Amino acid sequence: MKTKALSAILLATTTLGGAAWAETTLTIESWRNDDLTLWQDQIIPAFEASNPGIKVKFTPSAPAEYNAVLNAKLDAGSAGDLITCRPFDTSLGLYQNGHLADLSDLDGMANFSDVAKSAWQTDDGAATFCVPMASxxxxxxxxxxxxxxxxxxxxxxxxxxxxxxxxxxxxxxxxxxxxxxxxxxxxxxxxxxxxxxxxxxxxxxxxxxxxxxxxxxxxxxxxxxxxxxxxxxxxxxxxxxxxxxxxxxxxxxxxxxxxxxxxxxxxxxxxxxxxxxxxxxxxxxxxxxxxxxxxHTDIAIGLNAASPNAEAARTFLNWVGSEEFANIYANALPGFFSLSSFDVPMQDPLAQEFVSWRGECGSxxxxxxxxxxxxxxxxxxxxxxxxxxxxxxxxxxxxxxxxxxxxxxxxxxxxx
Structure with missing residues (x-):
């Protein structure tokens, strides 16, 4: 009886734990409203397939309104868990105001060079607050x-x-x-x-x-x-x-x-x-x-410092630093080139031509x-x-x- 009771408790605990984790939904803020279909049809399904306990919603704003909308949400405490980052001072200001978390210790950051990370770092390079996505x-x-x-x-x-x-x-x-x-x-x-x-x-x-x-x-x-x-x-x-x-x-x-x-x-x-x-x-x-x-370093993604789902968000951000994400993003959106250290083959001939210049010219x-x-x-x-x-x-x-x-x-x- 004790064994059966213990098994029942363990099963209940596992079930409840699984249910609680399954309810974790991450929301992404972005200005790239033209990418909505790409995220819904390719990126999010690929992540969720290998991370069944986490759901992701991509909720973009109009590009011209993004900064104002995002700042208003951050101030009100209603912003999403993940923040799409513009390069340099705009995102640096968010970090300095306490809105973006320091991601320097994120495992996925090892897949990016110092140049790739420079657009989302403090001036002294001590803190990196967004995972680079594309240039x-x-x-x-x-x-x-x-x-x-x-x-x-x-x-x-x-x-x-x-x-x-x-x-x-x-x-x-x-x-x-x-x-x-x-x-x-x-x-x-x-x-x-x-x-x-x-x-x-x-x-x-x-x-x-x-x-x-x-x-x-x-x-x-x-x-x-x-x-x-x-x-x-x-x-x-x-x-x-x-x-x-x-x-x-x-x-x-x-x-x-x-x-x-x-x-x-x-x-x-x-x-x-x-x-x-x-x-x-x-x-x-x-x-x-x-x-x-x-x-030009163009787009990255960071963690809302006030997110109640930081652990799940860091799981997603580590995946953004992966070879799988780099291949999906760069080929689904030709012309936005991976900033990672992985060799990402381009399928689009025009994109192939642009990215080939990296091997010929100084960037x-x-x-x-x-x-x-x-x-x-x-x-x-x-x-x-x-x-x-x-x-x-x-x-x-x-x-x-x-x-x-x-x-x-x-x-x-x-x-x-």
Whole structure:
């Protein structure tokens, strides 16, 4: 009888324990509302299959509203267990305000390099508070049909790049490049910080700017503006009023031959364009020069420090650091490249082309994202404006460099 009673107690305990654990539901906050189907159909089922005691809900907000919505939820104590992290200062602020937990001791963190983790660490690297998920790579996407029709070769140098643009313009069948300046950010993100690393030598220049060893008036930082100043002739009539969606449509409808791009466009372009696409990396200044690409740390995920389900959440975060997650995410969302140390084969040919540049070129991140946009004037926003003004011919490259340098020096001690 005692044995039967003990067995009954153990069974009840196990059943209750299992039931309690089965009721653990993790909620993920994110701005990537376009990823909802991916999470529901692929990522979450894969995790739940190997972790049957944990359920996961993906509850995104509109991208433009995410920061405000998330902060309001965190302040009210109603935010989800897992927080999708933007890079650098936005997430650093959440950590400093006690909203994100320190994940430095998470086993899965061993699968990421210091560079991969840098966007979600304190300035001294002592604490890491989000598990890196993906980066995006900058370059140019082009219409292969248009290039074949016009007998064009993929440019490798700056001179070849402008020669290709001139030939497309002379033919008149296509707008040479689809990019507008109405929304401003594209001019800096797909313009200045796309081509710029080849001039300032990637991380070497970016870190020199942080230390004060280089200034925005130096040739390496002004020269990309000189190149941008030539772009205006090739962007088509009315580019000044052209929005980001306008540019996407011009390219996918086959009206433009080249699109200054981030790899995040791949999925949408694959769905919308009915022509074959290729990609080429930012042209170097001279044949034989070492190339550099913007391989920008873009998205990660962290633990709400107030989550009542921290143990289950850490189980999920360890899985995000796994090879299984890296393969699912990178291939379900081509153009968002794994930051893990695993070798993740790409199935999409355009994604394969972008990620292959990692083996050829030095990688860096956007020059304005770490530390340099904490003050007023904000260097990121000022770079948007300067890039637009230079393309439109309203400001000289030299004047743009001086304006940005003066603004940075007004609040950033290493540049004073």
């Amino acid at each position: 995006v790579i900058h370059g140019f996407i082009y219409n292969k049909d248009a290039f074949a029709e016009l007998g064009l070769s993929v440019p490798e140098t700056e001179a070849e790049f402008f020669d290709v643009l001139e030939k497309i313009k002379e033919d008149g069948s296509y707008i040479p490049m689809a990019m507008g300046t109405n929304d401003q950010w594209e001019a800096a993100t797909m313009g200045y910080n796309n081509i710029g690393p080849n001039y300032w030598k990637g991380e070497e220049g970016r870190l020199a700017l942080l230390s004060g060893a280089q200034k925005l008036t130096d040739e390496a930082w002004v020269a990309p503006y000189r190149a941008l100043a030539r772009w205006g002739s090739y962007l088509g009539d009315g580019y000044e009023a052209q929005t980001y969606p306008d540019s996407q449509n011009l390219f996918t409808l086959g009206r433009a031959a080249i699109y200054p791009a981030g790899s995040w466009e791949i999925t949408g372009f694959n769905a919308q364009a009915d022509f074959e696409m290729g990609a080429f990396k930012p042209p170097v200044q001279n044949a034989g020069d070492k190339c550099y690409i913007s391989d 860096t991140i956007r020059s304005t994202y770490q530390i340099l946009s904490r003050g007023t004037p904000n260097l990121e926003n000022e770079t948007w404006n300067a890039s637009v003004q230079v393309i439109k011919g309203a400001e000289s490259p030299e004047d743009a460099g001086k304006r940005l340098q003066d603004g940075l020096a007004s609040w950033y001690d290493p540049q004073k």
